[in-house]
Amino acid sequence: MSRIEARFAGLRGAGRTALIPYVTAGDPEPSVTVPLLHALVEAGADLLEIGVPFSDPMADGPVIQAACERALKHHVSLHGVLDMVREFRRRDADTPIVLMGYLNPVEVMGYEDFAVAAEEAGVDGVLTVDLPPEEAGELVGALKAHGIDPIFLAAPTSDAARIETMDALGGGFLYYVSFKGVTGANRLDVQAVADKLAEIRGHTRLPVGVGFGIHDPESAARVAAVADAVVVGSALVKRIAELADAPQRIPAEAPAVIAAMRAAMDEPFSAASA
Amino acid sequence: MATQADELEALMAQPDARGHFGPYGGRFVAETLMGPLEELRQAWEQFRADPEFLAELDEDLARFVGRPSPLYPARRWSDKLGGARVWLKREDLNHTGAHKVNNTVGQALLARRMGKKRVIAETGAGQHGVATATVAARLGMECVVYMGAEDIRRQAINVYRMRLLGAEVVSVESGSKTLKDALNEAMRDWVTNVDDTFYIIGTVAGPHPYPAMVRDFQTVIGREARAQILAQAGQRPDALIACVGGGSNAIGLFHPFLSDEAVAIYGVEGGGEGIESGRHAAPLCAGSPGVLHGNRTYLMEDADGQIIETHSVSAGLDYPGVGPEHAWLKDIGRVQYVAVTDEQALAAFHDLTRTEGIMPALESSHALAYAMQLAPTMKADQHIVVNLSGRGDKDIHTVAALEGIKV
Numbered sequence: 001m002s003r004i005e006a007r008f009a010g011l012r013g014a015g016r017t018a019l020i021p022y023v024t025a026g027d028p029e030p031s032v033t034v035p036l037l038h039a040l041v042e043a044g045a046d047l048l049e050i051g052v053p054f055s056d057p058m059a060d061g062p063v064i065q066a067a068c069e070r071a072l073k074h075h076v077s078l079h080g081v082l083d084m085v086r087e088f089r090r091r092d093a094d095t096p097i098v099l100m101g102y103l104n105p106v107e108v109m110g111y112e113d114f115a116v117a118a119e120e121a122g123v124d125g126v127l128t129v130d131l132p133p134e135e136a137g138e139l140v141g142a143l144k145a146h147g148i149d150p151i152f153l154a155a156p157t158s159d160a161a162r163i164e165t166m167d168a169l170g171g172g173f174l175y176y177v178s179f180k181g182v183t184g185a186n187r188l189d190v191q192a193v194a195d196k197l198a199e200i201r202g203h204t205r206l207p208v209g210v211g212f213g214i215h216d217p218e219s220a221a222r223v224a225a226v227a228d229a230v231v232v233g234s235a236l237v238k239r240i241a242e243l244a245d246a247p248q249r250i251p252a253e254a255p256a257v258i259a260a261m262r263a264a265m266d267e268p269f270s271a272a273s274a
Numbered sequence: 275m276a277t278q279a280d281e282l283e284a285l286m287a288q289p290d291a292r293g294h295f296g297p298y299g300g301r302f303v304a305e306t307l308m309g310p311l312e313e314l315r316q317a318w319e320q321f322r323a324d325p326e327f328l329a330e331l332d333e334d335l336a337r338f339v340g341r342p343s344p345l346y347p348a349r350r351w352s353d354k355l356g357g358a359r360v361w362l363k364r365e366d367l368n369h370t371g372a373h374k375v376n377n378t379v380g381q382a383l384l385a386r387r388m389g390k391k392r393v394i395a396e397t398g399a400g401q402h403g404v405a406t407a408t409v410a411a412r413l414g415m416e417c418v419v420y421m422g423a424e425d426i427r428r429q430a431i432n433v434y435r436m437r438l439l440g441a442e443v444v445s446v447e448s449g450s451k452t453l454k455d456a457l458n459e460a461m462r463d464w465v466t467n468v469d470d471t472f473y474i475i476g477t478v479a480g481p482h483p484y485p486a487m488v489r490d491f492q493t494v495i496g497r498e499a500r501a502q503i504l505a506q507a508g509q510r511p512d513a514l515i516a517c518v519g520g521g522s523n524a525i526g527l528f529h530p531f532l533s534d535e536a537v538a539i540y541g542v543e544g545g546g547e548g549i550e551s552g553r554h555a556a557p558l559c560a561g562s563p564g565v566l567h568g569n570r571t572y573l574m575e576d577a578d579g580q581i582i583e584t585h586s587v588s589a590g591l592d593y594p595g596v597g598p599e600h601a602w603l604k605d606i607g608r609v610q611y612v613a614v615t616d617e618q619a620l621a622a623f624h625d626l627t628r629t630e631g632i633m634p635a636l637e638s639s640h641a642l643a644y645a646m647q648l649a650p651t652m653k654a655d656q657h658i659v660v661n662l663s664g665r666g667d668k669d670i671h672t673v674a675a676l677e678g679i680k681v
Contacts, residue, residue: 055582056567104579157306157468177305
């Protein structure tokens with residue numbers, strides 16, 4: 001059983017929804033990332049999503065674009081991100097790590113070389129935003145051969161046949177993009193998400209996480225009531241950006257965003273009333 | 275065993291059903307756009323075979339764009355160069371001054387057939403933005419054009435032209451603030467407003483079906499040129515030359531000649547300050563394969579897979595990628611891709627202007643600069659067709675500034 005599967009199985013047993021914070025690796029500078037990841041786990045994160053900075057993040061809104069630009073000022077590369085994962089694993093052998101990014105850095109490293117290096121570093125899942133299932137066969141093969149779960153995005157525009165293809169190719173969990181738009185936009189409609197999740201669950205055995213637009217404890221709790229995982233990116237990255245001039249404060253102060261969501265998600269009344 | 279005829283036939287049959295030109299092309303976008311791209315492909319497959327749609331397109335190309343564009347024998351310039359006779363395909367005489375409008379007219383008609391009321395576009399120098407704003411004005415569509423903040427500063431006149439035409443021009447402040455960032459931002463708009471919005475991409479790049487669809491709209495250039503040279507010179511051309519940024523004017527000229535193996539074909543990239551300087555815009559000559567903006571193709575990228583900034587005196591060539599069909603034509607050796615420097619392009623700009631009374635765009639001046647190298651190596655009974663893809667009026671300020679003249 002993969003680390004991601006084990007984590008979801010444990011949460012299911014405890015009746016809890018997974019909380020998955022996203023941070024861009026190396027934002028605002030490389031030394032912050034590993035201490036921040038540990039602090040996020042302490043604040044209640046069940047899995048971690050680490051963004052690989054890219055020069056052209058087409059699916060991201062302004063908050064994560066700016067995070068990529070801050071990280072790239074320090075030339076944070078895919079190799080550098082894998083070094084961070086390796087360092088994180090020295091103190092944490094249990095929390096699953098998902099790399100999220102765009103295809104080109106992986107393409108340039110080579111699929112097989114990447115899969116070998118990611119497995120060795122301790123990566124559990126890889127989500128490549130601009131790689132739909134139609135083009136994913138080769139990378140999926142390399143990842144699976146090295147015990148890494150390929151994680152796919154499902155969208156409001158995905159039909160049943162596409163969900164079934166993702167289910168066949170993917171592992172770990174399915175990441176449902178809650179609306180048509182880019183990360184950080186304020187367009188979340190929880191009822192629409194609940195309706196689509198009911199449809200998606202008819203076509204996949206995978207747990208379904210929901211991301212895009214979850215920006216405060218209330219929206220986290222409402223989505224948690226219908227999803228298996230809640231992914232929080234821009235809301236956390238925005239807090240990191242506010243602290244960018246005092247990076248040493250980030251590991252201590254930024255995780256409060258996640259702790260507040262964790263508390264709201266675990267509050268039985270708010271979950272039940274959503 | 276594949277015969278030579280089969281191989282030549284295969285040249286014309288690309289891309290495959292999923293938009294691949296050999297290993298290039300494809301559809302590398304976020305999941306949300308996969309459904310809408312498939313819808314677009316189906317609409318295009320339907321209308322490209324619909325006589326009523328094609329008649330409407332032909333009518334617009336004739337009466338609105340002013341086609342066919344002439345094939346002009348550059349006699350004095352040919353005499354001066356010595357060697358082959360040079361013919362200029364006059365896309366500069368189209369309405370709005372460049373080949374871009376062939377494509378925007380087609381995509382806007384398609385958008386209307388699909389019931390979309392809003393069109394968006396990316397633009398670098400502003401030519402595609404102006405061509406999009408123009409057709410949007412004519413069809414009464416809402417139009418938003420994304421343009422890098424740096425390009426807005428450099429191309430103030432085109433920004434004003436677009437606003438006169440009723441378009442909203444959005445300044446893109448992310449990344450390098452140029453064409454590639456404008457394309458990113460247009461994609462973000464499209465993924466957000468995909469229900470009512472049609473994205474008019476300006477070149478033969480992007481996710482399938484754009485590279486094939488934009489090519490289909492631009493091949494009118496090559497079809498006309500083929501008939502014109504047969505009628506005017508009494509023979510087919512020995513060589514074709516076109517500049518390549520994204521590559522839409524080039525593929526438009528080249529495609530109808532691809533299976534004609536006697537025709538040598540040259541694509542000319544922006545060599546900037548020289549390939550060896552590293553400051554250029556020549557992914558086919560000096561880049562490597564990767565994935566950007568929805569397709570796999572040759573890119574200007576670093577060892578970590580980050581896209582790097584390009585440099586060319588011509589804003590229309592200042593793009594780190596290139597259409598996937600060009601990537602494939604390079605690999606199979608059907609088209610030779612070369613680069614000329616800013617300095618060589620400027621020399622050609624002046625030479626043609628003084629000798630023929632035709633002021634070419636700086637993009638097209640790259641193709642002309644290569645003709646200046648090639649023609650003297652050929653015989654007097656041989657013929658070269660150069661795609662004069664746009665007029666140079668938009669570049670007067672750039673040329674003047676380079677020469678220290680205040681206009």
